[in-house]
Amino acid sequence: RxxxxxxxxxxxxxxxxxxxxxxxxxxxxxxxxxxxxxxxxxxxxxxxxxxxxxxxxxxxxxxxxxxxxxxxxxxxxxxxxxxxxxxxxxxxxxxxxxxxxxxxxxxxxxxxxxxxxxxxxxxxxxxxxxxxxxxxxxxxxxxxxxxxxxxxxxxxxxxxxxxxxxxxxxxxxxxxxxxxxxxxxxxxxxxxxxxxxxxxxxxxxxGGQDRLVACFADFLDKCQARPRSRRLIRRGAGGIGLADLLAAYRRVAGDRSSSKLHRDL
Known part of the structure; x- marks a missing residue:
């Protein structure tokens, strides 16, 4: 009905x-x-x-x-x-x-x-x-x-x-x-x-999964010696997400394919 x-x-x-x-x-x-x-x-x-x-x-x-x-x-x-x-x-x-x-x-x-x-x-x-x-x-x-x-x-x-x-x-x-x-x-x-x-x-x-992902993304960028632009993490919302992490990883990994990045993560 x-x-x-x-x-x-x-x-x-x-x-x-x-x-x-x-x-x-x-x-x-x-x-x-x-x-x-x-x-x-x-x-x-x-x-x-x-x-x-x-x-x-x-x-x-x-x-x-x-x-x-x-x-x-x-x-x-x-x-x-x-x-x-x-x-x-x-x-x-x-x-x-x-x-x-x-x-x-x-x-x-x-x-x-x-x-x-x-x-x-x-x-x-x-x-x-x-x-x-x-x-x-x-x-x-x-x-x-x-x-x-x-x-x-x-x-x-x-x-x-x-x-x-x-x-x-x-x-x-x-x-x-x-x-x-x-x-x-x-x-x-x-x-x-x-x-x-x-x-x-x-x-x-x-202090939470979003902050953990953000710390990992920061770490990857530091390894590349190219600090990412500072982003504010909104309280309670998504904050740093998978797209940010993949972008940081891609800069470190160079020419690896997108599928290989996902598999590595």
Missing amino acids: TEISPEALTTMAMSDWVLAPLLLPLRENANRNRSTWLQYCPLCLGEDESPYFRRQWRLASRISCFVHGCGLRDRCPACRSAIAVFDQRDLVPQHFCVRCGFDLRTARKVSVKGGARRLERAIADIFRVELARSPTTESSTAVRDVVSRVLRASAATDDSLAMSLTSLASMARIRWFEQLAGEPLDWLVADKDAAVTHRRWSILAA
């Missing part, structure tokens, strides 16, 4: 998503210390032509906005109710609280320490890199392993956080990430495959 194929509808759902164990649970009532179903960034909603809630905001492993660097909220700051856009009594835009009508775009920014944001981004990039590997079954197994480590880590690192990460309110998860950022992270990166361990450590050390 919608004239949308079953395949397209399936991709719009999250039930078969490999990161589904990290989804925040839907609760009819949640006290102050318990998680709620949905998080949001007020600045993102304010910049949207038609405000909408991002899929990534459902993940318990996300505590901040990668675009604006502020913490995600999971409640209306006016009435402290959970965000329940599906429970509207009237047809109003999603960015208004269904309980009191507060405009979520005007909520104050929540601060998150830089170390916690770098760790959060590194975890997200480890997921992204593992999902990009082939074959698919191997990458899914690796992602599920990292997901289980992240879910277990909250209780393992702090006795006061006996609940699973998905059960914690946004502010509690922010505090957990800030604490965790200053402790050893072997629980996250250690793997029986030394190459996997090295790759994850590299992502953590660089």
Whole structure:
């Protein structure tokens, strides 16, 4: 009836998503210390032509906005109710609280320490890199392993956080990430495959996959003694991409064919 194929509808759902164990649970009532179903960034909603809630905001492993660097909220700051856009009594835009009508775009920014944001981004990039590997079954197994480590880590690192990460309110998860950022992270990166361990450590050390690629591109250009023009890395967006890396590699490698460059990488 919608004239949308079953395949397209399936991709719009999250039930078969490999990161589904990290989804925040839907609760009819949640006290102050318990998680709620949905998080949001007020600045993102304010910049949207038609405000909408991002899929990534459902993940318990996300505590901040990668675009604006502020913490995600999971409640209306006016009435402290959970965000329940599906429970509207009237047809109003999603960015208004269904309980009191507060405009979520005007909520104050929540601060998150830089170390916690770098760790959060590194975890997200480890997921992204593992999902990009082939074959698919191997990458899914690796992602599920990292997901289980992240879910277990909250209780393992702090006795006061006996609940699973998905059960914690946004502010509690922010505090957990800030604490965790200053402790050893072997629980996250250690793997029986030394190459996997090295790759994850590299992502953590660089503060994310995009910054790691940027450092590698800089290194290649220095080898060629032709520093590339300085580029700003946008917070939260793509930053230095594969095209920049290939361009730097091509300058170093000389006349190698494009296919050989891809194969080498």
